[in-house]
Amino acid sequence: MGIAEEIMIFEEKLNELVRKYEQYFLGLEKREPLKLLEEVDKTARKYVGTTIVNTMVKFKYNSLVARLQSYKQYWNRINRQIEEGRYSRDKFRMGMHQHNQELGNGGSASPANSDIDGVFAQYIEARKACNLGTEGINPESLKSTLLNQKESLRHKHNCSNIEFRVVIEDGKPKIKARPKT
Known part of the structure; x- marks a missing residue:
C-alpha cells in the first residue's frame, strides 16, 4: 500500500473519529473513543520524518495532521468543561437532577424528563444534520417550553401522557407532539 492510499485511510479514520466524539458529547456513546484516537494519532505520526515527494499528497497529509491537532484541542476543551460541569449538556442534566430533588423524587430522573432529554439531543443532532447552527439554543428554555406544552396538550x-419526537420537514428539524396511549 502506498503513501497516498494510507493517507486516504487516515482521512476516513479521522472522519470516523470526529463522528464518534460528536456522539460521545451528545451522550449517545457512553465512552470516549480513545482507542480510535490512539490509532489515528499513530497514523498521523507515521510520516513525520518521511519526505513525501508528491506535493498534493504532502499537502493532504499536512492538512489532515493539522485538522487532527485542531480537533484534539477542541475535544480536550470540551472534556475539561464536562469534568467541571460547565458543558451545556451536563448543565441541562444537572438542572434536571436538582429539579427532581426539589420535587422529592430522590434525584432519579422521571421518564417524562428523560424523554425530554432525548428529544433535546435528537433536536440538536437534527440541526447539525441539516447544517443549522446550535449555538443559542438554551436547553433549559426548551425543556420548560416542552413541559408547558405537555401539560396543556394533556x-x-x-x-x-404526550410523546415528543423530532422530525425534519422542508430541511428544518421540528419537534412534534402527539398523545401517547
Missing part, C-alpha cells in the same frame, strides 16, 4: 386531549 388537558386538551384528555390523555395521560
